[in-house]
Amino acid sequence: MDKRQITLKDIAKELGLSPSTVSRALRNHPAISKETKGLVQNYALKHKYKPNTLALQLRTNRNNTIGVIVPEIVHYFFSTVLAGIQEEAEKGNYNLIICHSNENYEREVKSVETLLDARVCGILASQSKTTEEFSHFQDIVDNDVHLVFFDRICTGINTDKVVIDDYAGAYHAVEYLINSGCKQVAFLGSNPHLPIANNRRMGYEDALRKHNIPINKALMQVCDTVELAREIVPSMLKADTAPDAFFCINDEVAAHCLQIIKSTGFRVPQDISVCGFTNSDITEVTDPTLTSVDQHGFEMGKTAARLLINRIEGKEVKKGIVSKVIKTDLVVRNSTR
Amino acid sequence: MDKRQITLKDIAKELGLSPSTVSRALRNHPAISKETKGLVQNYALKHKYKPNTLALQLRTNRNNTIGVIVPEIVHYFFSTVLAGIQEEAEKGNYNLIICHSNENYEREVKSVETLLDARVCGILASQSKTTEEFSHFQDIVDNDVHLVFFDRICTGINTDKVVIDDYAGAYHAVEYLINSGCKQVAFLGSNPHLPIANNRRMGYEDALRKHNIPINKALMQVCDTVELAREIVPSMLKADTAPDAFFCINDEVAAHCLQIIKSTGFRVPQDISVCGFTNSDITEVTDPTLTSVDQHGFEMGKTAARLLINRIEGKEVKKGIVSKVIKTDLVVRNSTR
Numbered sequence: 001m002d003k004r005q006i007t008l009k010d011i012a013k014e015l016g017l018s019p020s021t022v023s024r025a026l027r028n029h030p031a032i033s034k035e036t037k038g039l040v041q042n043y044a045l046k047h048k049y050k051p052n053t054l055a056l057q058l059r060t061n062r063n064n065t066i067g068v069i070v071p072e073i074v075h076y077f078f079s080t081v082l083a084g085i086q087e088e089a090e091k092g093n094y095n096l097i098i099c100h101s102n103e104n105y106e107r108e109v110k111s112v113e114t115l116l117d118a119r120v121c122g123i124l125a126s127q128s129k130t131t132e133e134f135s136h137f138q139d140i141v142d143n144d145v146h147l148v149f150f151d152r153i154c155t156g157i158n159t160d161k162v163v164i165d166d167y168a169g170a171y172h173a174v175e176y177l178i179n180s181g182c183k184q185v186a187f188l189g190s191n192p193h194l195p196i197a198n199n200r201r202m203g204y205e206d207a208l209r210k211h212n213i214p215i216n217k218a219l220m221q222v223c224d225t226v227e228l229a230r231e232i233v234p235s236m237l238k239a240d241t242a243p244d245a246f247f248c249i250n251d252e253v254a255a256h257c258l259q260i261i262k263s264t265g266f267r268v269p270q271d272i273s274v275c276g277f278t279n280s281d282i283t284e285v286t287d288p289t290l291t292s293v294d295q296h297g298f299e300m301g302k303t304a305a306r307l308l309i310n311r312i313e314g315k316e317v318k319k320g321i322v323s324k325v326i327k328t329d330l331v332v333r334n335s336t337r
Numbered sequence: 338m339d340k341r342q343i344t345l346k347d348i349a350k351e352l353g354l355s356p357s358t359v360s361r362a363l364r365n366h367p368a369i370s371k372e373t374k375g376l377v378q379n380y381a382l383k384h385k386y387k388p389n390t391l392a393l394q395l396r397t398n399r400n401n402t403i404g405v406i407v408p409e410i411v412h413y414f415f416s417t418v419l420a421g422i423q424e425e426a427e428k429g430n431y432n433l434i435i436c437h438s439n440e441n442y443e444r445e446v447k448s449v450e451t452l453l454d455a456r457v458c459g460i461l462a463s464q465s466k467t468t469e470e471f472s473h474f475q476d477i478v479d480n481d482v483h484l485v486f487f488d489r490i491c492t493g494i495n496t497d498k499v500v501i502d503d504y505a506g507a508y509h510a511v512e513y514l515i516n517s518g519c520k521q522v523a524f525l526g527s528n529p530h531l532p533i534a535n536n537r538r539m540g541y542e543d544a545l546r547k548h549n550i551p552i553n554k555a556l557m558q559v560c561d562t563v564e565l566a567r568e569i570v571p572s573m574l575k576a577d578t579a580p581d582a583f584f585c586i587n588d589e590v591a592a593h594c595l596q597i598i599k600s601t602g603f604r605v606p607q608d609i610s611v612c613g614f615t616n617s618d619i620t621e622v623t624d625p626t627l628t629s630v631d632q633h634g635f636e637m638g639k640t641a642a643r644l645l646i647n648r649i650e651g652k653e654v655k656k657g658i659v660s661k662v663i664k665t666d667l668v669v670r671n672s673t674r
Contacts, residue, residue: 007472007475007476007479008476008479008480009475009476009479012479019476019479019480020479020480020481023453023476023479023480027453027454027456065451065454065455067434073410073416073419073420073423073435074413074416074417074419074420075416076411079410079411079412079416080411082410082411082437083410083411083439086410086437086439090439090444095436095447095448095450095451096436096437096451097404097434097435097436097451097452097455098410098434098435098436098437099432099433099434099435100419100423100433100435102420102423102427107427110432111432113432114402114432114433114434115434116360116364117364117402117455118402118434118454118455118456119364135344138344138346139344139345139346139356139360142344142345142346142349142356142357142360143345143356143357143360144357226621252618255622256621256622258622259622259624262624281589281619282618282619282622284563284593285592285593285595285596285619285622285623286622286623286624287596287599287623287624
């Protein structure tokens with residue numbers, strides 16, 4: 001923390017200008033005259049004011065800022081992805097600005113505009129559940145701004161992407177449940193039009209097929225929120241073919257499913273096994289602790305950011321699309337046999 | 338989702354310009370000539386291309402974007418604050434960009450620069466644990482950009498702030514534990530140089546004083562991470578004056594404290610009560626569920642954003658500093674008697 005670093009105020013005082021004039025001159029603002037800009041920028045250079053940013057401002061119109069668009073923020077997985085992006089951005093000396101689409105198409109379009117207005121040099125994006133029109137992503141590419149999709153990719157746009165192997169993650173988790181003796185494995189899934197939900201469903205079904213277990217639609221439910229779990233799980237437990245295992249699309253549903261099972265008088269895992277997806281922090285505090293599929297969000301964030309930075313710096317020269325797949329791991333705890 | 342909305346590409350094609358020229362013309366970029374800007378902006382206006390942003394770009398040099406600086410992002414409380422900020426920003430039709438200081442002073446300084454470079458019209462900030470020098474916050478004010486601090490405020494800067502009543506939150510939680518019959522209430526706290534930690538400690542001590550319970554330093558520990566809890570809690574349980582209640586600085590520590598107590602053979606809450614702070618999502622999935630102090634992060638976010646927007650729009654005319662305090666509530670669940 002170098003206390004001798006000169007501030008905007010010092011420059012303004014020294015040159016008899018207002019701090020905001022100095023700041024705008026440093027940022028090459030159109031409202032400031034060439035003369036003033038030269039005066040301020042030379043003085044700032046001479047006195048090493050914010051050297052990195054300044055050098056950058058002088059070198060290029062674009063700043064060294066990367067933009068990120070995430071659909072959710074009160075969300076363990078996307079938070080860990082952001083942490084991974086941050087680490088890689090820091091390594092490369094890039095600034096990071098994050099926009100939150102809140103699963104809303106209009107917010108997503110606005111976010112693209114906001115990031116282009118901020119003249120970022122690259123964008124990392126994961127699309128909102130409600131997005132069905134993609135020209136705003138095309139605008140990014142048309143603006144010669146590098147774009148990398150992560151997790152929720154948009155297949156219509158010709159750009160790099162980093163995805164998680166949801167199919168294999170689900171397949172191995174369900175196979176683990178079957179090998180531990182479960183015969184009635186329920187799948188609490190999500191909206192099938194989402195690729196990640198669909199891939200996990202296919203992994204679930206293929207694991208059953210491989211072990212010659214008939215696919216029972218009654219055991220497959222769209223149940224991706226705590227509210228839905230409170231409705232659906234009790235009725236599934238009352239059914240004739242009650243599940244002896246629940247494979248859940250996320251850890252929140254799995255944790256509440258586990259509670260509902262216990263409150264109904266069944267034992268976990270002796271009577272019913274429960275498996276989540278994400279391997280979030282709550283897996284350690286449930287009783288029993290929760291078996292879950294680790295998506296390696298931090299690694300996904302690092303991989304996506306590294307790919308983007310390589311594109312920005314011309315280190316990733318591959319002409320076509322680069323598609324990276326993050327492998328998952330089943331983390332076995334005490335909620336499964 | 339209007340599919341007939343014209344894209345940047347359409348304008349470029351129509352006017353025989355490159356998409357990036359069109360985009361920069363729309364964003365009033367210095368490198369583009371007045372003539373081209375006029376041509377593009379008139380065409381875009383005529384064909385209703387991104388009307389809001391455009392109108393705004395034409396009206397002012399600053400865009401209608403609010404910047405936020407948060408110290409942590411894989412963190413329930415700050416996520417809920419961000420959600421509250423987002424809701425209020427959407428209501429006011431402001432865009433939001435978020436910077437993550439990651440509890441790092443240099444990142445925080447960079448974040449301020451990044452947001453000023455993005456020409457935001459206001460900034461909401463909560464400072465990093467490692468920040469001891471504040472001229473970067475002063476730069477914001479010097480640039481005539483509105484600044485509102487939330488939660489972790491910087492007393493050195495003369496600007497609006499929104500804080501949580503940590504003292505009262507702790508006081509009432511500890512008094513509740515005492516009234517339920519606990520006589521040896523332990524405080525698992527945080528670094529005392531942090532105002533929020535210090536206020537909670539004072540609330541804890543004053544509640545004991547009011548009920549004529551001597552303050553026992555052995556029951557007050559700096560223990561704000563899961564790792565520290567695993568070290569400290571077992572030894573506290575072995576001590577002669579073992580606690581009959583734990584008041585914890587956050588829910589993660591409380592949830593793991595609860596597990597350690599159970600694994601040691603004590604019953605929660607019959608032998609030992611446990612109370613957390615934040616009222617995060619994990620309070621619902623522990624067994625027993627966790628009593629916690631609700632900080633109302635969402636309300637704090639809304640309040641801070643509303644205050645900032647009122648300043649930006651000249652609706653908050655109060656000359657001096659506006660200081661708002663968010664009240665807390667104790668949410669009683671099954672981990673306390």
